[in-house]
Amino acid sequence: MSVSTKPIYNFNNRTAVVTGAGGGMGKEICLALESYGAQIYAIDLKEQPIEYENKQITYFQEDITNYKFIDTLFDKAYNETGRLDYLANVAGVLLFDQDKSLVDIDMDVYDRVMDINLKASMYMTRKAIPLMLKTGSGSMVHFSSVQAYRGDPLPQDAYSQSKAAVLNLSKSIAMQFAKDNIRSNTIVPGMTMTPLQKRWENDNDSKDKMAEYIPLKRLGTPADMADGVLFLLSEASSFITGTELIIDGGILLH
Ligand SMILES: NC(=O)c1ccc[n+]([C@@H]2O[C@H](COP(=O)([O-])OP(=O)(O)OC[C@H]3O[C@@H](n4cnc5c(N)ncnc54)[C@H](O)[C@@H]3O)[C@@H](O)[C@H]2O)c1
Incomplete structure:
Protein backbone atom coordinates (compact mmCIF):
# COMPACT_ATOMS: atom_id res chain seq x y z
CA MET A 1 0.00 0.00 0.00
CA SER A 2 1.39 3.39 -0.92
CA VAL A 3 1.09 6.23 1.56
CA SER A 4 0.27 9.64 0.05
CA THR A 5 2.56 12.42 1.20
CA LYS A 6 0.10 15.05 -0.03
CA PRO A 7 -1.98 16.91 2.55
CA ILE A 8 -5.69 16.13 2.49
CA TYR A 9 -8.05 19.07 2.06
CA ASN A 10 -11.80 19.18 2.29
CA PHE A 11 -13.52 21.63 -0.05
CA ASN A 12 -16.82 19.72 -0.19
CA ASN A 13 -19.83 21.99 -0.73
CA ARG A 14 -17.56 25.01 -1.24
CA THR A 15 -17.79 27.37 -4.23
CA ALA A 16 -14.77 28.88 -5.96
CA VAL A 17 -14.30 31.37 -8.80
CA VAL A 18 -11.01 30.96 -10.69
CA THR A 19 -9.68 33.20 -13.50
CA GLY A 20 -7.03 32.15 -15.99
CA ALA A 21 -8.57 28.67 -15.77
CA GLY A 22 -7.46 27.72 -19.29
CA GLY A 23 -3.80 28.51 -18.55
CA GLY A 24 -0.97 26.47 -17.07
CA MET A 25 -1.41 27.36 -13.41
CA GLY A 26 -5.17 28.06 -13.53
CA LYS A 27 -5.94 24.62 -14.94
CA GLU A 28 -3.87 22.85 -12.29
CA ILE A 29 -5.55 24.94 -9.57
CA CYS A 30 -9.09 24.19 -10.82
CA LEU A 31 -8.41 20.46 -11.07
CA ALA A 32 -6.78 20.37 -7.63
CA LEU A 33 -9.64 22.29 -5.95
CA GLU A 34 -12.21 20.16 -7.73
CA SER A 35 -10.47 16.95 -6.68
CA TYR A 36 -11.02 17.95 -3.04
CA GLY A 37 -14.72 18.62 -3.64
CA ALA A 38 -15.08 22.29 -4.65
CA GLN A 39 -17.63 23.50 -7.18
CA PHE A 74 -20.78 35.82 -9.89
CA ASP A 75 -24.62 35.94 -9.97
CA LYS A 76 -24.69 32.46 -11.48
CA ALA A 77 -22.15 31.02 -9.02
CA TYR A 78 -24.03 32.42 -6.03
CA ASN A 79 -27.55 31.65 -7.27
CA GLU A 80 -26.69 28.06 -8.16
CA THR A 81 -24.76 27.15 -5.01
CA GLY A 82 -26.03 29.68 -2.44
CA ARG A 83 -22.50 30.71 -1.42
CA LEU A 84 -19.07 31.97 -2.45
CA ASP A 85 -16.08 30.69 -0.49
CA TYR A 86 -13.00 31.24 -2.66
CA LEU A 87 -11.59 33.47 -5.37
CA ALA A 88 -8.36 32.78 -7.24
CA ASN A 89 -7.26 35.70 -9.44
CA VAL A 90 -4.83 33.77 -11.65
CA ALA A 91 -5.25 35.31 -15.14
CA GLY A 92 -2.43 37.53 -16.32
CA VAL A 93 -0.49 38.58 -19.40
CA LEU A 94 3.16 39.28 -20.10
CA LEU A 95 3.44 40.89 -23.53
CA PHE A 96 7.11 40.09 -24.19
CA ASP A 97 7.51 41.93 -27.47
CA GLN A 98 5.50 45.02 -26.48
CA ASP A 99 6.11 45.53 -22.75
CA LYS A 100 9.18 47.70 -22.18
CA SER A 101 10.50 50.67 -20.23
CA LEU A 102 7.89 53.25 -19.27
CA VAL A 103 9.92 55.71 -21.34
CA ASP A 104 9.13 53.79 -24.54
CA ILE A 105 5.98 51.75 -23.97
CA ASP A 106 2.89 52.37 -26.08
CA MET A 107 0.23 53.71 -23.70
CA ASP A 108 -2.43 51.38 -25.12
CA VAL A 109 -0.21 48.40 -24.31
CA TYR A 110 0.33 49.76 -20.80
CA ASP A 111 -3.44 50.19 -20.31
CA ARG A 112 -4.22 46.69 -21.61
CA VAL A 113 -1.74 45.05 -19.22
CA MET A 114 -3.08 47.08 -16.28
CA ASP A 115 -6.68 46.25 -17.28
CA ILE A 116 -6.03 42.50 -17.26
CA ASN A 117 -3.42 42.09 -14.50
CA LEU A 118 -4.70 44.66 -12.03
CA LYS A 119 -8.09 46.17 -12.78
CA ALA A 120 -9.84 42.89 -13.59
CA SER A 121 -8.44 41.36 -10.35
CA MET A 122 -9.74 44.39 -8.48
CA TYR A 123 -13.18 44.01 -10.10
CA MET A 124 -13.33 40.26 -9.36
CA THR A 125 -12.44 41.02 -5.73
CA ARG A 126 -15.05 43.76 -5.53
CA LYS A 127 -17.70 41.32 -6.76
CA ALA A 128 -16.54 38.51 -4.45
CA ILE A 129 -16.56 40.48 -1.18
CA PRO A 130 -20.34 41.03 -0.81
CA LEU A 131 -21.01 37.37 -1.61
CA MET A 132 -18.37 36.18 0.89
CA LEU A 133 -19.95 38.50 3.49
CA LYS A 134 -23.32 36.83 2.85
CA THR A 135 -21.63 33.40 3.06
CA GLY A 136 -20.06 34.34 6.41
CA SER A 137 -16.40 33.81 5.46
CA GLY A 138 -14.06 33.62 2.49
CA SER A 139 -10.50 33.24 1.31
CA MET A 140 -8.85 34.60 -1.81
CA VAL A 141 -5.50 34.45 -3.58
CA HIS A 142 -4.14 36.88 -6.12
CA PHE A 143 -1.22 36.24 -8.48
CA SER A 144 1.76 38.57 -8.43
CA SER A 145 5.31 37.81 -9.65
CA VAL A 146 8.89 37.98 -8.36
CA GLN A 147 9.17 40.91 -10.79
CA ALA A 148 7.10 42.97 -8.31
CA TYR A 149 10.12 43.14 -5.98
CA ARG A 150 12.90 44.09 -8.36
CA GLY A 151 14.14 46.42 -11.04
CA ASP A 152 15.19 44.92 -14.35
CA PRO A 153 17.81 45.99 -16.91
CA LEU A 154 15.41 44.62 -19.56
CA PRO A 155 12.27 46.17 -18.10
CA GLN A 156 8.70 45.04 -18.66
CA ASP A 157 7.37 47.97 -16.72
CA ALA A 158 3.64 47.45 -17.27
CA TYR A 159 3.88 43.84 -16.06
CA SER A 160 6.10 44.65 -13.05
CA GLN A 161 4.00 47.62 -11.96
CA SER A 162 0.73 45.71 -12.31
CA LYS A 163 2.13 42.83 -10.26
CA ALA A 164 3.44 45.18 -7.55
CA ALA A 165 -0.01 46.77 -7.30
CA VAL A 166 -1.58 43.34 -6.80
CA LEU A 167 0.41 43.01 -3.55
CA ASN A 168 -1.30 46.09 -2.19
CA LEU A 169 -4.72 45.13 -3.54
CA SER A 170 -4.48 41.98 -1.43
CA LYS A 171 -3.14 43.66 1.72
CA SER A 172 -5.79 46.38 1.69
CA ILE A 173 -8.63 43.88 1.30
CA ALA A 174 -7.09 41.69 4.02
CA MET A 175 -7.09 44.60 6.45
CA GLN A 176 -10.58 45.79 5.58
CA PHE A 177 -12.33 42.42 5.86
CA ALA A 178 -10.35 40.43 8.46
CA LYS A 179 -13.10 41.22 10.98
CA ASP A 180 -15.54 39.42 8.66
CA ASN A 181 -13.37 36.28 8.47
CA ILE A 182 -12.43 37.00 4.87
CA ARG A 183 -8.74 36.37 4.15
CA SER A 184 -6.68 37.65 1.23
CA ASN A 185 -3.16 36.52 0.32
CA THR A 186 -0.88 36.65 -2.70
CA ILE A 187 1.06 33.93 -4.48
CA VAL A 188 4.36 35.21 -5.87
CA PRO A 189 5.54 32.74 -8.51
CA GLY A 190 9.06 32.58 -9.85
CA MET A 191 9.93 31.20 -13.28
CA THR A 192 7.41 28.46 -14.00
CA MET A 193 6.94 26.31 -17.09
CA THR A 194 3.53 27.26 -18.50
CA PRO A 195 2.26 28.58 -21.85
CA LEU A 196 3.18 32.09 -20.57
CA GLN A 197 6.84 31.06 -20.89
CA LYS A 198 6.41 29.49 -24.35
CA ARG A 199 9.62 31.30 -25.43
CA TRP A 200 11.43 28.47 -23.60
CA GLU A 201 9.55 25.65 -25.33
CA ASN A 202 12.21 25.17 -28.01
CA ASP A 203 15.09 26.83 -26.22
CA ASN A 204 16.54 24.29 -23.83
CA ASP A 205 19.74 26.33 -23.50
CA SER A 206 18.01 29.35 -21.93
CA LYS A 207 15.78 27.08 -19.86
CA ASP A 208 18.80 25.20 -18.48
CA LYS A 209 20.62 28.46 -17.72
CA MET A 210 17.60 29.73 -15.82
CA ALA A 211 17.28 26.46 -13.89
CA GLU A 212 20.98 26.67 -12.99
CA TYR A 213 20.47 30.24 -11.64
CA ILE A 214 17.55 29.14 -9.42
CA PRO A 215 18.91 27.98 -6.02
CA LEU A 216 16.73 24.83 -6.07
CA LYS A 217 18.04 24.14 -9.62
CA ARG A 218 14.78 23.75 -11.46
CA LEU A 219 11.93 25.78 -12.91
CA GLY A 220 8.60 25.84 -11.09
CA THR A 221 5.62 23.74 -12.14
CA PRO A 222 1.88 24.52 -12.11
CA ALA A 223 1.56 21.90 -9.34
CA ASP A 224 3.99 23.90 -7.15
CA MET A 225 1.60 26.86 -7.46
CA ALA A 226 -1.57 24.79 -6.96
CA ASP A 227 -0.12 23.42 -3.70
CA GLY A 228 0.29 27.01 -2.45
CA VAL A 229 -3.23 27.95 -3.48
CA LEU A 230 -4.81 24.92 -1.78
CA PHE A 231 -3.01 25.81 1.44
CA LEU A 232 -3.95 29.51 1.35
CA LEU A 233 -7.61 28.84 0.55
CA SER A 234 -7.98 26.07 3.12
CA GLU A 235 -8.51 26.15 6.87
CA ALA A 236 -4.86 25.06 7.26
CA SER A 237 -3.99 28.76 6.78
CA SER A 238 -6.82 30.17 8.89
CA PHE A 239 -4.47 32.55 10.80
CA ILE A 240 -2.75 33.85 7.65
CA THR A 241 -3.93 36.99 5.88
CA GLY A 242 -2.45 39.96 4.06
CA THR A 243 0.82 38.27 3.23
CA GLU A 244 2.68 36.67 0.34
CA LEU A 245 3.70 33.12 -0.35
CA ILE A 246 6.78 33.31 -2.58
CA ILE A 247 7.09 30.10 -4.63
CA ASP A 248 10.25 30.71 -6.62
CA GLY A 249 12.82 28.01 -5.84
CA GLY A 250 14.77 30.68 -3.98
CA ILE A 251 15.45 33.00 -6.94
CA LEU A 252 14.78 36.14 -4.87
CA LEU A 253 17.65 35.11 -2.55
CA HIS A 254 20.14 36.30 -5.18
N1 LIG B 1 4.76 31.35 -15.64
C1 LIG B 1 5.56 32.14 -14.95
O1 LIG B 1 6.79 32.03 -15.02
C2 LIG B 1 4.97 33.20 -14.05
C3 LIG B 1 5.85 33.89 -13.19
C4 LIG B 1 5.33 34.86 -12.34
C5 LIG B 1 3.98 35.12 -12.32
N2 LIG B 1 3.14 34.44 -13.16
C6 LIG B 1 1.70 34.76 -13.11
O2 LIG B 1 0.96 33.61 -12.83
C7 LIG B 1 -0.35 33.72 -13.39
C8 LIG B 1 -0.68 32.49 -14.22
O3 LIG B 1 0.21 32.47 -15.33
P1 LIG B 1 0.57 31.15 -16.16
O4 LIG B 1 2.04 31.00 -16.05
O5 LIG B 1 -0.33 30.03 -15.81
O6 LIG B 1 0.30 31.69 -17.63
P2 LIG B 1 -0.73 31.19 -18.76
O7 LIG B 1 -0.49 32.10 -19.92
O8 LIG B 1 -0.60 29.72 -18.98
O9 LIG B 1 -2.13 31.48 -18.09
C9 LIG B 1 -2.70 32.76 -18.01
C10 LIG B 1 -4.12 32.65 -18.52
O10 LIG B 1 -4.76 33.92 -18.41
C11 LIG B 1 -5.66 34.01 -19.49
N3 LIG B 1 -6.03 35.38 -19.79
C12 LIG B 1 -5.19 36.39 -20.18
N4 LIG B 1 -5.90 37.50 -20.43
C13 LIG B 1 -7.21 37.19 -20.19
C14 LIG B 1 -8.42 37.91 -20.28
N5 LIG B 1 -8.44 39.20 -20.68
N6 LIG B 1 -9.58 37.28 -19.98
C15 LIG B 1 -9.57 35.97 -19.60
N7 LIG B 1 -8.46 35.23 -19.51
C16 LIG B 1 -7.29 35.84 -19.79
C17 LIG B 1 -4.88 33.41 -20.67
O11 LIG B 1 -5.74 33.03 -21.72
C18 LIG B 1 -4.15 32.26 -20.01
O12 LIG B 1 -4.83 31.03 -20.19
C19 LIG B 1 -0.34 35.03 -14.19
O13 LIG B 1 -0.96 36.04 -13.45
C20 LIG B 1 1.14 35.30 -14.40
O14 LIG B 1 1.42 36.66 -14.58
C21 LIG B 1 3.61 33.49 -14.02
Whole structure:
Protein backbone atom coordinates (compact mmCIF):
# COMPACT_ATOMS: atom_id res chain seq x y z
CA MET A 1 0.00 0.00 0.00
CA SER A 2 1.39 3.39 -0.92
CA VAL A 3 1.09 6.23 1.56
CA SER A 4 0.27 9.64 0.05
CA THR A 5 2.56 12.42 1.20
CA LYS A 6 0.10 15.05 -0.03
CA PRO A 7 -1.98 16.91 2.55
CA ILE A 8 -5.69 16.13 2.49
CA TYR A 9 -8.05 19.07 2.06
CA ASN A 10 -11.80 19.18 2.29
CA PHE A 11 -13.52 21.63 -0.05
CA ASN A 12 -16.82 19.72 -0.19
CA ASN A 13 -19.83 21.99 -0.73
CA ARG A 14 -17.56 25.01 -1.24
CA THR A 15 -17.79 27.37 -4.23
CA ALA A 16 -14.77 28.88 -5.96
CA VAL A 17 -14.30 31.37 -8.80
CA VAL A 18 -11.01 30.96 -10.69
CA THR A 19 -9.68 33.20 -13.50
CA GLY A 20 -7.03 32.15 -15.99
CA ALA A 21 -8.57 28.67 -15.77
CA GLY A 22 -7.46 27.72 -19.29
CA GLY A 23 -3.80 28.51 -18.55
CA GLY A 24 -0.97 26.47 -17.07
CA MET A 25 -1.41 27.36 -13.41
CA GLY A 26 -5.17 28.06 -13.53
CA LYS A 27 -5.94 24.62 -14.94
CA GLU A 28 -3.87 22.85 -12.29
CA ILE A 29 -5.55 24.94 -9.57
CA CYS A 30 -9.09 24.19 -10.82
CA LEU A 31 -8.41 20.46 -11.07
CA ALA A 32 -6.78 20.37 -7.63
CA LEU A 33 -9.64 22.29 -5.95
CA GLU A 34 -12.21 20.16 -7.73
CA SER A 35 -10.47 16.95 -6.68
CA TYR A 36 -11.02 17.95 -3.04
CA GLY A 37 -14.72 18.62 -3.64
CA ALA A 38 -15.08 22.29 -4.65
CA GLN A 39 -17.63 23.50 -7.18
CA ILE A 40 -15.73 25.76 -9.59
CA TYR A 41 -16.80 28.65 -11.79
CA ALA A 42 -13.91 29.18 -14.16
CA ILE A 43 -13.11 31.80 -16.80
CA ASP A 44 -10.46 32.21 -19.51
CA LEU A 45 -10.14 33.48 -23.08
CA LYS A 46 -9.01 30.03 -24.19
CA GLU A 47 -11.23 27.07 -25.02
CA GLN A 48 -12.31 24.83 -22.17
CA PRO A 49 -9.53 22.34 -21.31
CA ILE A 50 -10.48 18.77 -22.18
CA GLU A 51 -9.58 17.67 -18.63
CA TYR A 52 -12.64 19.57 -17.30
CA GLU A 53 -15.12 17.16 -18.89
CA ASN A 54 -17.39 15.49 -16.30
CA LYS A 55 -15.95 17.63 -13.51
CA GLN A 56 -17.71 20.07 -11.16
CA ILE A 57 -16.32 22.93 -13.23
CA THR A 58 -18.56 25.43 -15.03
CA TYR A 59 -16.34 27.04 -17.67
CA PHE A 60 -16.80 30.37 -19.42
CA GLN A 61 -14.72 31.27 -22.47
CA GLU A 62 -14.79 35.02 -21.89
CA ASP A 63 -12.67 38.11 -21.30
CA ILE A 64 -12.18 39.05 -17.63
CA THR A 65 -12.21 42.73 -18.59
CA ASN A 66 -15.84 42.31 -19.73
CA TYR A 67 -17.27 43.46 -16.40
CA LYS A 68 -20.91 42.93 -17.42
CA PHE A 69 -20.06 39.29 -17.96
CA ILE A 70 -18.19 39.09 -14.66
CA ASP A 71 -21.39 40.30 -12.93
CA THR A 72 -23.28 37.45 -14.60
CA LEU A 73 -20.63 34.89 -13.59
CA PHE A 74 -20.78 35.82 -9.89
CA ASP A 75 -24.62 35.94 -9.97
CA LYS A 76 -24.69 32.46 -11.48
CA ALA A 77 -22.15 31.02 -9.02
CA TYR A 78 -24.03 32.42 -6.03
CA ASN A 79 -27.55 31.65 -7.27
CA GLU A 80 -26.69 28.06 -8.16
CA THR A 81 -24.76 27.15 -5.01
CA GLY A 82 -26.03 29.68 -2.44
CA ARG A 83 -22.50 30.71 -1.42
CA LEU A 84 -19.07 31.97 -2.45
CA ASP A 85 -16.08 30.69 -0.49
CA TYR A 86 -13.00 31.24 -2.66
CA LEU A 87 -11.59 33.47 -5.37
CA ALA A 88 -8.36 32.78 -7.24
CA ASN A 89 -7.26 35.70 -9.44
CA VAL A 90 -4.83 33.77 -11.65
CA ALA A 91 -5.25 35.31 -15.14
CA GLY A 92 -2.43 37.53 -16.32
CA VAL A 93 -0.49 38.58 -19.40
CA LEU A 94 3.16 39.28 -20.10
CA LEU A 95 3.44 40.89 -23.53
CA PHE A 96 7.11 40.09 -24.19
CA ASP A 97 7.51 41.93 -27.47
CA GLN A 98 5.50 45.02 -26.48
CA ASP A 99 6.11 45.53 -22.75
CA LYS A 100 9.18 47.70 -22.18
CA SER A 101 10.50 50.67 -20.23
CA LEU A 102 7.89 53.25 -19.27
CA VAL A 103 9.92 55.71 -21.34
CA ASP A 104 9.13 53.79 -24.54
CA ILE A 105 5.98 51.75 -23.97
CA ASP A 106 2.89 52.37 -26.08
CA MET A 107 0.23 53.71 -23.70
CA ASP A 108 -2.43 51.38 -25.12
CA VAL A 109 -0.21 48.40 -24.31
CA TYR A 110 0.33 49.76 -20.80
CA ASP A 111 -3.44 50.19 -20.31
CA ARG A 112 -4.22 46.69 -21.61
CA VAL A 113 -1.74 45.05 -19.22
CA MET A 114 -3.08 47.08 -16.28
CA ASP A 115 -6.68 46.25 -17.28
CA ILE A 116 -6.03 42.50 -17.26
CA ASN A 117 -3.42 42.09 -14.50
CA LEU A 118 -4.70 44.66 -12.03
CA LYS A 119 -8.09 46.17 -12.78
CA ALA A 120 -9.84 42.89 -13.59
CA SER A 121 -8.44 41.36 -10.35
CA MET A 122 -9.74 44.39 -8.48
CA TYR A 123 -13.18 44.01 -10.10
CA MET A 124 -13.33 40.26 -9.36
CA THR A 125 -12.44 41.02 -5.73
CA ARG A 126 -15.05 43.76 -5.53
CA LYS A 127 -17.70 41.32 -6.76
CA ALA A 128 -16.54 38.51 -4.45
CA ILE A 129 -16.56 40.48 -1.18
CA PRO A 130 -20.34 41.03 -0.81
CA LEU A 131 -21.01 37.37 -1.61
CA MET A 132 -18.37 36.18 0.89
CA LEU A 133 -19.95 38.50 3.49
CA LYS A 134 -23.32 36.83 2.85
CA THR A 135 -21.63 33.40 3.06
CA GLY A 136 -20.06 34.34 6.41
CA SER A 137 -16.40 33.81 5.46
CA GLY A 138 -14.06 33.62 2.49
CA SER A 139 -10.50 33.24 1.31
CA MET A 140 -8.85 34.60 -1.81
CA VAL A 141 -5.50 34.45 -3.58
CA HIS A 142 -4.14 36.88 -6.12
CA PHE A 143 -1.22 36.24 -8.48
CA SER A 144 1.76 38.57 -8.43
CA SER A 145 5.31 37.81 -9.65
CA VAL A 146 8.89 37.98 -8.36
CA GLN A 147 9.17 40.91 -10.79
CA ALA A 148 7.10 42.97 -8.31
CA TYR A 149 10.12 43.14 -5.98
CA ARG A 150 12.90 44.09 -8.36
CA GLY A 151 14.14 46.42 -11.04
CA ASP A 152 15.19 44.92 -14.35
CA PRO A 153 17.81 45.99 -16.91
CA LEU A 154 15.41 44.62 -19.56
CA PRO A 155 12.27 46.17 -18.10
CA GLN A 156 8.70 45.04 -18.66
CA ASP A 157 7.37 47.97 -16.72
CA ALA A 158 3.64 47.45 -17.27
CA TYR A 159 3.88 43.84 -16.06
CA SER A 160 6.10 44.65 -13.05
CA GLN A 161 4.00 47.62 -11.96
CA SER A 162 0.73 45.71 -12.31
CA LYS A 163 2.13 42.83 -10.26
CA ALA A 164 3.44 45.18 -7.55
CA ALA A 165 -0.01 46.77 -7.30
CA VAL A 166 -1.58 43.34 -6.80
CA LEU A 167 0.41 43.01 -3.55
CA ASN A 168 -1.30 46.09 -2.19
CA LEU A 169 -4.72 45.13 -3.54
CA SER A 170 -4.48 41.98 -1.43
CA LYS A 171 -3.14 43.66 1.72
CA SER A 172 -5.79 46.38 1.69
CA ILE A 173 -8.63 43.88 1.30
CA ALA A 174 -7.09 41.69 4.02
CA MET A 175 -7.09 44.60 6.45
CA GLN A 176 -10.58 45.79 5.58
CA PHE A 177 -12.33 42.42 5.86
CA ALA A 178 -10.35 40.43 8.46
CA LYS A 179 -13.10 41.22 10.98
CA ASP A 180 -15.54 39.42 8.66
CA ASN A 181 -13.37 36.28 8.47
CA ILE A 182 -12.43 37.00 4.87
CA ARG A 183 -8.74 36.37 4.15
CA SER A 184 -6.68 37.65 1.23
CA ASN A 185 -3.16 36.52 0.32
CA THR A 186 -0.88 36.65 -2.70
CA ILE A 187 1.06 33.93 -4.48
CA VAL A 188 4.36 35.21 -5.87
CA PRO A 189 5.54 32.74 -8.51
CA GLY A 190 9.06 32.58 -9.85
CA MET A 191 9.93 31.20 -13.28
CA THR A 192 7.41 28.46 -14.00
CA MET A 193 6.94 26.31 -17.09
CA THR A 194 3.53 27.26 -18.50
CA PRO A 195 2.26 28.58 -21.85
CA LEU A 196 3.18 32.09 -20.57
CA GLN A 197 6.84 31.06 -20.89
CA LYS A 198 6.41 29.49 -24.35
CA ARG A 199 9.62 31.30 -25.43
CA TRP A 200 11.43 28.47 -23.60
CA GLU A 201 9.55 25.65 -25.33
CA ASN A 202 12.21 25.17 -28.01
CA ASP A 203 15.09 26.83 -26.22
CA ASN A 204 16.54 24.29 -23.83
CA ASP A 205 19.74 26.33 -23.50
CA SER A 206 18.01 29.35 -21.93
CA LYS A 207 15.78 27.08 -19.86
CA ASP A 208 18.80 25.20 -18.48
CA LYS A 209 20.62 28.46 -17.72
CA MET A 210 17.60 29.73 -15.82
CA ALA A 211 17.28 26.46 -13.89
CA GLU A 212 20.98 26.67 -12.99
CA TYR A 213 20.47 30.24 -11.64
CA ILE A 214 17.55 29.14 -9.42
CA PRO A 215 18.91 27.98 -6.02
CA LEU A 216 16.73 24.83 -6.07
CA LYS A 217 18.04 24.14 -9.62
CA ARG A 218 14.78 23.75 -11.46
CA LEU A 219 11.93 25.78 -12.91
CA GLY A 220 8.60 25.84 -11.09
CA THR A 221 5.62 23.74 -12.14
CA PRO A 222 1.88 24.52 -12.11
CA ALA A 223 1.56 21.90 -9.34
CA ASP A 224 3.99 23.90 -7.15
CA MET A 225 1.60 26.86 -7.46
CA ALA A 226 -1.57 24.79 -6.96
CA ASP A 227 -0.12 23.42 -3.70
CA GLY A 228 0.29 27.01 -2.45
CA VAL A 229 -3.23 27.95 -3.48
CA LEU A 230 -4.81 24.92 -1.78
CA PHE A 231 -3.01 25.81 1.44
CA LEU A 232 -3.95 29.51 1.35
CA LEU A 233 -7.61 28.84 0.55
CA SER A 234 -7.98 26.07 3.12
CA GLU A 235 -8.51 26.15 6.87
CA ALA A 236 -4.86 25.06 7.26
CA SER A 237 -3.99 28.76 6.78
CA SER A 238 -6.82 30.17 8.89
CA PHE A 239 -4.47 32.55 10.80
CA ILE A 240 -2.75 33.85 7.65
CA THR A 241 -3.93 36.99 5.88
CA GLY A 242 -2.45 39.96 4.06
CA THR A 243 0.82 38.27 3.23
CA GLU A 244 2.68 36.67 0.34
CA LEU A 245 3.70 33.12 -0.35
CA ILE A 246 6.78 33.31 -2.58
CA ILE A 247 7.09 30.10 -4.63
CA ASP A 248 10.25 30.71 -6.62
CA GLY A 249 12.82 28.01 -5.84
CA GLY A 250 14.77 30.68 -3.98
CA ILE A 251 15.45 33.00 -6.94
CA LEU A 252 14.78 36.14 -4.87
CA LEU A 253 17.65 35.11 -2.55
CA HIS A 254 20.14 36.30 -5.18
N1 LIG B 1 4.76 31.35 -15.64
C1 LIG B 1 5.56 32.14 -14.95
O1 LIG B 1 6.79 32.03 -15.02
C2 LIG B 1 4.97 33.20 -14.05
C3 LIG B 1 5.85 33.89 -13.19
C4 LIG B 1 5.33 34.86 -12.34
C5 LIG B 1 3.98 35.12 -12.32
N2 LIG B 1 3.14 34.44 -13.16
C6 LIG B 1 1.70 34.76 -13.11
O2 LIG B 1 0.96 33.61 -12.83
C7 LIG B 1 -0.35 33.72 -13.39
C8 LIG B 1 -0.68 32.49 -14.22
O3 LIG B 1 0.21 32.47 -15.33
P1 LIG B 1 0.57 31.15 -16.16
O4 LIG B 1 2.04 31.00 -16.05
O5 LIG B 1 -0.33 30.03 -15.81
O6 LIG B 1 0.30 31.69 -17.63
P2 LIG B 1 -0.73 31.19 -18.76
O7 LIG B 1 -0.49 32.10 -19.92
O8 LIG B 1 -0.60 29.72 -18.98
O9 LIG B 1 -2.13 31.48 -18.09
C9 LIG B 1 -2.70 32.76 -18.01
C10 LIG B 1 -4.12 32.65 -18.52
O10 LIG B 1 -4.76 33.92 -18.41
C11 LIG B 1 -5.66 34.01 -19.49
N3 LIG B 1 -6.03 35.38 -19.79
C12 LIG B 1 -5.19 36.39 -20.18
N4 LIG B 1 -5.90 37.50 -20.43
C13 LIG B 1 -7.21 37.19 -20.19
C14 LIG B 1 -8.42 37.91 -20.28
N5 LIG B 1 -8.44 39.20 -20.68
N6 LIG B 1 -9.58 37.28 -19.98
C15 LIG B 1 -9.57 35.97 -19.60
N7 LIG B 1 -8.46 35.23 -19.51
C16 LIG B 1 -7.29 35.84 -19.79
C17 LIG B 1 -4.88 33.41 -20.67
O11 LIG B 1 -5.74 33.03 -21.72
C18 LIG B 1 -4.15 32.26 -20.01
O12 LIG B 1 -4.83 31.03 -20.19
C19 LIG B 1 -0.34 35.03 -14.19
O13 LIG B 1 -0.96 36.04 -13.45
C20 LIG B 1 1.14 35.30 -14.40
O14 LIG B 1 1.42 36.66 -14.58
C21 LIG B 1 3.61 33.49 -14.02
